[in-house]
Amino acid sequence: MGDLMQYVWDRALEHNVPLSVQFDLTYRCNERCIHCYLDHDDHGELTTTEVFAALDQLAAAGTLFLIFSGGELLLRRDLFEILDYARRHGFDVKLKTNGILLRQAEAEQIRAHGVREVQLSVYSHRPEVHDAITKVPGSLERTIAAVKLLRASGLRVLIANVLMQGNAFDYPGVRALAAELGVESTIDPTITPMMDGSTSVLSLRVPQPQLLQIFRDRSLVPDDFCAPPLSGAPDVDTLEAMPCSAGHTACYISPYGDVYPCVQFPLPTGNIRQTPFHDIWHRSPGFAEVRSIRVADLPTCSSCGFVSSCTRCPGLAYMEGNMRGPSSADCEKSKTRAAAGAAASQIQESA
């Protein structure tokens, strides 16, 4: 992050501004990804008018960064109306889509609406693997076609590669595919419990031995999730830090108007159908509690040797039963990163 961007985030934190909001416009989807945490039935999505009202409130609250996601966004027939409204009200807009419904006309409209980036998930460069995860035959081909159309329209595209058991070692192929398509890519081994608390999808997480192999890939070390962890006693700055931006400068709104600290942190704080966003953000007990927590308040993590570099997610900790507790998947990642780092040091010493 550049200095000026850091300055903006610091100002937002200092003044309690919800600078970044992920707004899921629908949970309906035309894929059925095996690791997805959502219930795809429509339980009463916000109407176009309600979305506009929410955007008015977010603009007034100081939100600049707006990420529209789902579900599959292009299933919202009013998507371009919403994009138009959002852009006219000054938001920086990013989209997340699987691209299956995207044709040239949609790509051009997205570009014309001033969207800054479009993110698509690609699970493998091999159709049989990607399509088995999405459960939609031909989905990889259609997603790649969408990437090409978006690029041809002049849009910045990001490929997100979620790693799980079935595709853990396909990431080099996805990275090569992204390079061939002229787009950036990210890798993330995070599998999230379902919004209703069900943990059935967690069995898909990359097992520790495979994760260790991935973390030993030196080409990935520049990525945060793979970098060797810092160890040793945490310093004062670490202990006084907030655990995450969720609830401080960022939050999430569901298609039904529920406001959470983050999409991965479904702590009920209020619903914009009943309560103005301003009141939820500034007055809800849930946000107040999240904001009160510093790393020093985490009973287990504050004394952990890896605390200063851990990717601990307070939302995942909350899903495990205690927002002040550890998120076990991140404990495992820290330990695995340490093991991978130790192995690399041994190799260097013997060389």
Next chain:
Amino acid sequence: MNEIVVTRGERLAARRVAGEMVILSADDSSLYVLNELGSMLWEAADGRTTLRQIVETVVCPEFDIDADTAVGDALDFLQQLEAFGIVSLSSQPHSGPAEGIGER
């Protein structure tokens, strides 16, 4: 110079964050943070109101400065913003609707 109108650039996002206007380009992610005067000029740049009108109604009441000096200073500043594509300056009112991004 009295007839110059200021129009906000296209494909920009903008929001006042803790009193300062933050502007972000959709094309290259360039980020700009305007000071108080810059933020006021940006918000008033509707493509129709002349620079002199903006200065007289928005700037002069806030700062202890005469209008002629303020117009000159504002023009210098806006020309710098124009070089970055953040605003455009012209002698013709913008043909589109007066509203634009950054409205609150």
